[in-house]
Amino acid sequence: MKHIVIVGGGAGGLELATKLGHHFSFSRFFNRRRKDPQVRVTLVDKNRTHIWKPLLHQVATGALDSSLDALNYQVHARANGFQFELGCLRELNREQQTIELAPVMDSDGQQLVPARELQYDYLVLALGSQSNDFRTPGVREHCVFLDSTEQAHRFHRLLLDRFLQLETHTADKVQIAIVGGGATGVELAAELMDATQQMGYYGQINNGALEVTLIEAGPHLLPALTPRLGNNAERELSKLGVRVITGCAVAEASADGLTTAGGEKIPASIRVWAAGVKAPDFLTQLDGLATNRVNQIEVQTDLQSTSDPHIFAIGDCAGCVDIKEQRVPPRAQAAHQMASVAEHNLIASIDGRPLKQFRYRDHGSLVSLSKHTAVGNLMGTLVKGSLTIEGRIAGLAYRSLYRMHLAAVHGWAKAMLIYLVGQANRFVKPRLKMH
Structure with a gap:
């Protein structure tokens, strides 16, 4: 029996596991589970549940309750013909075609499950991306990131704590600084202003109690879009009460605020870093897999890694130049499209058929x-x-x-x-x- 292991249950990895599970485990015509599937599919993720990453800013402000909207991997796997393993990738052995998962620990630091080894015939890395701090001093120590549900929950706790101080008159305002005028920063700033209005119904907090500053190093917000749309977004945020600073880089973060390259001190009790992304650092140490400057695994146009035909990469962690020679951006729609091509190519590899070349379509x-x-x-x-x-x-x-x-x-x-x-x-x- 062949074994496909997918590491990472984000948008691309989860969609791929679901598609492959249905293909290999269910009858194509009657949708009945096969008694003896010829291919086993396993999804590995360090979390028990899945939240669509573009919604994390809503989890952070409390606009989305992750306990209601989260998908449980184990339940979903049983319903869709694949297996789920809770764990974090620690090592890769390409010669033996195995991966090692780190031990699973409980909240008290006690070991629940020891380190395990999984054998694969085909491995798909779909590990997503994380914030890129560009080695800016103080960022890792003093800023909040929104790369995971846990980090979004941390921001939410900090936000509620600051507003509690307002209600008990131990503070006169809440100052939040967001670095990065891309989609995450812009959406978070807007949600925060809306959250202030909602909180006002509960704790008599008025809008003036919240000061949100959004800082973008580029000349306009939303650098992936046209300047006109970026300027329109800035105008709308300004109407909501957000202070927007463009053309300004952050030089340092501290416990009480940010310092710009021009020397301006921006006080903030909560500091959010949403400027740029990179693939996880440990990918550069996975048994010689070729990576680029932002840690992405270099792949061919068929999504096979350039180092090993048994290893594929999709989503934000894949450094892909498609068949039209365009660099594929780290977006959810790219992960979705890659999942479809990876499904075809994994099935084709097992069947001995030619692989499809990936072409990114920007919608x-x-x-x-x-x-x-x-x-x-x-x-x-x-x-x-x-x-x-x-x-x-x-x-x-x-x-x-x-x-x-x-x-x-x-x-x-x-x-x-x-x-x-x-x-x-x-x-x-x-x-x-x-x-």
Whole structure:
């Protein structure tokens, strides 16, 4: 029996495991589970649950309750014909075709599961990305990142603690500084201003108690989009009360704020770093796999690593130049497209058929400004060139992205049921998670 091991349960890894599990474990015509599948699929992740990464800024502010919206890997695996292993990748042995998982520890530091070794015939690395601090002094020690659900929960606790100080009159304001004017920074700033209004219903906190500063080193916000959209986003954030600083790099972070390259001190009790991404550092030490300057695994246009045909990489951790010789950006839509091509190529590899070459199709970018509005552009077969959209239409298009992710994982019927249940929960429960 062949064994496909997928490490990383983000958007790309989870979609790939689901697709392969269905292909190898269920009858194609009657959707019945096969008694003896010829290929076993295992998904490995260090977390027990999955949250779509573009939603982490909502988890951070409390606009999204991860306990309600999270997908449990173990339950999903049993329902979709693959296996799940809780663990963190520690070592790779390409000659033996094995990976080693680090021990699983409990919250008290006690070992629950010892280190394990998994044998693979094909390995897929889908480990995503993490914030790039560019070795800026003090950032790792004094800033919050939004790379995982745990980090988003940490930010949420800090936010509630600061507002508790306001309610008990032990502080007169909450100052938050966000470094990075990309999608994460812009969306977090907008959600924070909305959260202040929601918290005001509970603790009589007025809008003036929150000072949010968004700092971008480039000339305009949303550098992946056009300057006009970036400027429009800046105008909308300014209306909400966010102080936006562009063309300004951060030189140092400390326990009480940030210092810009120009020497300005920006006081902040909570400091968020959302400027740039890179693949995890340990990928550069995985048994000689070729990586680039941001730690991504170098892959061919068929998504096989340039170092080993038995190892594939998809998503943010893959350094891919596609068949059109364009560098594939670290976006959720790229991970989704890679998952589909990787599914085809893994099946083709097992069957001895030619592999498909990956071509990235940019369908545009959308950035939410909380419930207020959204900005972005659409590209594709229905739109000749690029169509700029803003306002309610852009907001509707943005919300549809998450439903498309749910459909890729669950199918459209179940995805719509999940969406309706989510809407019902938002109607009967407080809009903001206050604990």
